[in-house]
Amino acid sequence: MRTFMKSDFTCGFIGLGLIGGSIARAIRDFHPKSRILAYDINQEALQAALADGVINTALSAIGEELSVCDYIFLCAPVSENDSSLSEIKKYMSSTCLLTDVGSVKADIHRHIQKAGLSPQFIGGHPMAGSERTGYINSKTLLLQNAYYILTPCADISQEVICDFRELIASLGAIPLILTYKEHDYVTAAISHLPHVVAACLVNLIRQSDSPRGIMKLVAAGGFKDITRIASSSPVMWQQICLTNGENISGLLEDYIVSLSQIKEEIDRAGAEPLYQFFDQARVYRDSFTDASSGPIKKSFSIRIDIADEPGALAAIATILALHQISIKNIGITHNREQADGVLQVEFYEESSIQKAEEILSSKGYSIYH
Ligand SMILES: NC(=O)C1=CN([C@@H]2O[C@H](COP(=O)(O)OP(=O)(O)OC[C@H]3O[C@@H](n4cnc5c(N)ncnc54)[C@H](O)[C@@H]3O)[C@@H](O)[C@H]2O)C=CC1
Numbered sequence: 298m299r300t301f302m303k304s305d306f307t308c309g310f311i312g313l314g315l316i317g318g319s320i321a322r323a324i325r326d327f328h329p330k331s332r333i334l335a336y337d338i339n340q341e342a343l344q345a346a347l348a349d350g351v352i353n354t355a356l357s358a359i360g361e362e363l364s365v366c367d368y369i370f371l372c373a374p375v376s377e378n379d380s381s382l383s384e385i386k387k388y389m390s391s392t393c394l395l396t397d398v399g400s401v402k403a404d405i406h407r408h409i410q411k412a413g414l415s416p417q418f419i420g421g422h423p424m425a426g427s428e429r430t431g432y433i434n435s436k437t438l439l440l441q442n443a444y445y446i447l448t449p450c451a452d453i454s455q456e457v458i459c460d461f462r463e464l465i466a467s468l469g470a471i472p473l474i475l476t477y478k479e480h481d482y483v484t485a486a487i488s489h490l491p492h493v494v495a496a497c498l499v500n501l502i503r504q505s506d507s508p509r510g511i512m513k514l515v516a517a518g519g520f521k522d523i524t525r526i527a528s529s530s531p532v533m534w535q536q537i538c539l540t541n542g543e544n545i546s547g548l549l550e551d552y553i554v555s556l557s558q559i560k561e562e563i564d565r566a567g568a569e570p571l572y573q574f575f576d577q578a579r580v581y582r583d584s585f586t587d588a589s590s591g592p593i594k595k596s597f598s599i600r601i602d603i604a605d606e607p608g609a610l611a612a613i614a615t616i617l618a619l620h621q622i623s624i625k626n627i628g629i630t631h632n633r634e635q636a637d638g639v640l641q642v643e644f645y646e647e648s649s650i651q652k653a654e655e656i657l658s659s660k661g662y663s664i665y666h
């Protein structure tokens with residue numbers, strides 16, 4: 298039986314961009330004895346991965362070399378995966394497990410069924426990524442503590458599912474098994490719709506801004522937070538909307554209804570419903586961070602106004618260190634363009650917040666939560 302526990306397993310990657318590269322890096326880091334072969338139409342990605350020591354072999358095509366693979370990860374854009382299935386099937390051994398990383402699952406499951414590969418396929422989707430693309434932006438950390446949804450075909454053995462689930466967990470991700478239909482509905486709500494909304498908001502500002510671009514100039518933290526994903530690959534999001542249209546459209550309809558309802562309350566100045574609207578959202582959003590696992594962690598941080606001058610950050614780090622307060626993370630948030638900055642300091646413990654606040658306030662710093 299194939300098992301990743303044997304430590305010298307072999308993985309093949311078709312597509313070594315942001316996601317393929319990140320998974321390959323994690324396999325290399327957590328299973329140093331594994332062998333990794335990769336094919337990508339982009340030679341630069343393959344050469345960089347060889348130079349980084351992430352892959353052992355760069356393939357010039359989908360071919361015979363893949364027959365030694367215990368696992369093959371399809372990490373090219375979804376339409377490319379679909380069309381390479383029949384070619385890959387020719388070289389898959391009978392114990393090889395095929396998986397993908399696509400953001401929509403119904404389509405690949407349909408193609409897998411058609412290709413007769415369902416006893417050897419588990420759909421995969423790491424719920425992590427970024428607005429960037431390409432191997433150059435890949436990193437092991439991308440998978441850490443991220444949910445990784447698995448959608449096994451009905452006719453795959455439990456043994457194979459367990460083995461693959463363990464492999465995914467060994468990379469620092471959190472495997473979660475769903476049917477492909479459940480997956481497509483859930484991701485339409487928490488990933489696909491938000492990308493549509495972010496792009497709508499950005500396009501609204503593009504259309505509403507004055508010729509001087511004042512809105513763009515002053516767009517602050519909140520706008521940037523909720524529209525970061527509007528910088529994602531338009532081709533990828535076009536493909537997602539084309540392949541999960543029914544789910545996205547249904548949820549979009551509900552969303553439009555809720556927008557109309559809140560518009561009505563704004564028009565009629567409904568103070569109480571407006572308060573309830575924001576309060577319900579706040580309470581529910583805050584509850585996301587209480588989960589014991591998952592990507593949205595409770596963080597203990599404060600923000601401090603600092604002068605935009607050399608040494609300002611070091612001064613605060615020194616004060617905190619002198620009082621034995623450990624810093625987990627520190628950085629300037631550039632909400633206020635070309636002016637004084639806001640320094641965000643994250644601590645390991647909740648108790649550090651009050652201690653830091655007292656010390657820094659006594660030295661004249663303005664603190665925000
Ligand atoms: N970007 C994200 O945040 C996430 C993306 N995904 C899914 O991962 C998949 C890949 O996305 P990314 O890694 O972000 O894209 P990417 O653009 O960074 O990587 C795709 C790679 O596939 C290569 N490629 C293109 N056509 C190919 C072909 N015919 N044969 C071999 N290689 C080919 C490209 O050269 C590139 O290196 C998509 O299906 C997407 O739905 C899943 C989770 C998150």
Ligand SMILES: O=C(O)C(=O)Cc1ccc(O)cc1
Nearest residue numbers: 400423424425426427428526
């Ligand atoms: O950048 C972000 O926050 C994302 O939402 C990334 C992302 C993009 C596509 C996916 O299928 C999963 C995650």
